[in-house]
Amino acid sequence: xxxxxxxxxxxxxxxxxxGRTLDPQLFILxxxxxxxxxxxxxxxxTGISYxxxxxxxxxxxxxxxxxxxxxxxxxxxxxxxxxxxxxWAEKRVIARLEPQLDNITSELNIELSRLLExxxxxxxxxxxxxxxxxxxPRFIQGFELDLQYKQGQDALASMARDQCxxxxxxxxxxxxxxxxxxWVDKLLKPxxxxxxxxxxxxxxxMIKPGNPLNIETLADLCREDVRxxxxxxxxxxxxxxxxxxxxxxxxxxxxxxxxxxxxTHSAVAAHVAAGMADTGFGVQAAASQFGLDFIPLARxxxxxxxxxxxxxxxxxxxxxKTLKDxxxxxxxxxxxxxxxxxxxxxxTLEALISND
Numbered sequence: 001x002x003x004x005x006x007x008x009x010x011x012x013x014x015x016x017x018x019g020r021t022l023d024p025q026l027f028i029l030x031x032x033x034x035x036x037x038x039x040x041x042x043x044x045x046t047g048i049s050y051x052x053x054x055x056x057x058x059x060x061x062x063x064x065x066x067x068x069x070x071x072x073x074x075x076x077x078x079x080x081x082x083x084x085x086x087x088w089a090e091k092r093v094i095a096r097l098e099p100q101l102d103n104i105t106s107e108l109n110i111e112l113s114r115l116l117e118x119x120x121x122x123x124x125x126x127x128x129x130x131x132x133x134x135x136x137p138r139f140i141q142g143f144e145l146d147l148q149y150k151q152g153q154d155a156l157a158s159m160a161r162d163q164c165x166x167x168x169x170x171x172x173x174x175x176x177x178x179x180x181x182x183w184v185d186k187l188l189k190p191x192x193x194x195x196x197x198x199x200x201x202x203x204x205x206m207i208k209p210g211n212p213l214n215i216e217t218l219a220d221l222c223r224e225d226v227r228x229x230x231x232x233x234x235x236x237x238x239x240x241x242x243x244x245x246x247x248x249x250x251x252x253x254x255x256x257x258x259x260x261x262x263x264t265h266s267a268v269a270a271h272v273a274a275g276m277a278d279t280g281f282g283v284q285a286a287a288s289q290f291g292l293d294f295i296p297l298a299r300x301x302x303x304x305x306x307x308x309x310x311x312x313x314x315x316x317x318x319x320x321k322t323l324k325d326x327x328x329x330x331x332x333x334x335x336x337x338x339x340x341x342x343x344x345x346x347x348t349l350e351a352l353i354s355n356d
Contacts, residue, residue, distance in 0.1 A: 006108045008101045010093055016063065026060055026068075029053055030079065030087045033069055037076040088274040091290075095266035099129040099149035122146060123315045126155040127168025128236055129264055130302060131285045132199045132332050132340075139328045143315035152236045156187040156305060165313075166306045168198070170236050171352075173299040177243040188305055190349045196304040197345040198323070202337035203240060204297040206272050206287040207279045215279050216295065218245050222255040229268050229277035232261045236300075241281045244298060266290070284337025296337070303352070311346070320344050 012024040025046065032042035043053035061067040068083035079087065122144035127133050129149040137145055150158065152169030159167040171180060188195075207215050213226060218241075221228050231238040242252045260277070262268045266289060268280035273290040287294040310316050322328055323344035332340040 006105055008105045008108075010097055010101070012090065014063065020063065023056070026056060027087065027090050029056065030068065030083055033077050033083075034079055034087060037078060039069070039071060039077045042077065085274075088270065092267065092270045092274060095264055095270045096262060098266065099264060102129075102134070102147070102149060123166060123310075123313070123319060124148070124164040125166040125168060125304075126150045126158045126164040127166070127304070128152040128155060128170055128302070130168075130170075130201070131265075131283065131335050132201070132302060132338055133168055135328070135331050136322070139322050139325065139331070140319065141322075142318050145319075151234055153183050153187070153234065156183070159305060159307075160187050165310050165316075166304050168302065168304050170201075170300050170302045172240050172243070173200070173301060175240065175243045175247060175298055177239070177246075180239060180243075184349070188349050192307055193305055193349060194308050194311060195347050195349060195352050196306065196320070196323070197342040197347065198302045198304050199332055199343060200299055200301050200339045200341070201335075202284045202294075202296045202299055203237065203282065204284065205279050205295040206269050206282055206290075206292045207295065208272065208275075209291060209293055211293055213278055218248050218250055218297065221245075221279070222250060227276075227278045228256060229271045229280040230256055230261050231268065231281065232263050235263075237265070237282060240298060240300065285335045288336040294337070320346075 012027065013021065014024070015021050025048075029042055029046045029048075032045045033039065036042050036045070039053055039057075040050055043050045046053065048056075057067070057069050064082060066082055067080050068086065069077050070080055071077050124146045125133075125136075126148045128151060133147070137147060148164070152167075155164070155167040155169055158164045169184075171184070205215060205218075207213075213220075215226060220226055231241070245252050245255065260271075262271055262280070265282035265286035268282045269286035269290040269292055271277050272280050272292055281297075284294045284296065286292075306316070311320075329340040329343055332338050332343065
């Protein structure tokens with residue numbers, strides 16, 4: 001029996017006061033126009049004819065009262081300010097909702113698999129959201145991975161309550177605060193738990209291409225002319241930023257008091273790319289995804305914790321094999337700022353902390 005997988009994506013609904021609606025296929029067309037700058041190839045990649053694409057654009061222009069795309073002879077197609085804003089709105093929505101949608105998708109696929117194929121050995125992984133951990137479901141074989149995204153500290157707390165088998169969290173390579181060590185020591189027991197090295201990634205400032213405001217260091221976040229978008233309280237990335245600022249002698253409450261917040265690296269990057277902020281703090285892969293420049297400021301290890309007895313599970317042995325597989329490591333190393341050199345290595349908690 002073939003394996004059926006559910007994929008959940010947000011869908012826009014456009015309706016005016018007269019009850020008229022339009023097909024949200026527009027966003028696919030706008031994405032390809034932005035990339036190709038030609039309506040002919042954008043229509044083909046969307047899976048519609050040139051004539052249908054042209055008719056759709058005319059309908060949308062009538063609906064909004066202004067064009068979304070401009071066509072110029074010899075210069076191809078380009079988005080108007082409204083078309084650009086609509087496309088960025090979609091990117092921001094996807095970036096913000098991605099962890100929640102992935103959580104629901106994982107739950108539904110697990111239930112569907114059990115119904116259609118019967119129960120298979122599985123692992124419950126609660127983990128901080130990230131580009132590398134997001135790759136895992138594509139590479140695992142022979143067991144079900146129930147992947148749920150939570151803040152790293154919450155993931156470790158879930159494992160302590162036996163609500164998951166594995167907990168994914170991240171710690172800086174160098175700038176580990178006493179607070180970070182405190183919750184790790186509280187939630188992990190040296191004799192009972194083991195740490196699996198996953199990946200190392202670069203964190204830093206995401207800035208607009210060409211760095212028009214000449215942002216260079218964390219001190220620039222305190223400038224009145226710099227709009228900063230922060231991560232949510234309690235996230236590992238925000239804790240890292242606050243620790244780096246503390247070590248630089250900067251007052252986080254003063255410098256970041258008016259900052260807005262987003263809940264993922266990609267959402268922060270989308271916020272900056274859309275011109276709604278001048279800079280944000282996050283991983284290099286997010287900056288690259290949205291065409292931003294990047295100033296590296298720290299390296300951190302993404303780690304997976306488990307109980308020692310979990311290592312004996314067949315599904316766990318299969319996961320460790322996946323982590324050391326060349327195909328998975330190649331996919332990780334292709335992410336800007338990511339390294340997979342120690343992926344799959346098992347260490348004790350004491351060895352991890354002492355090395356840092």
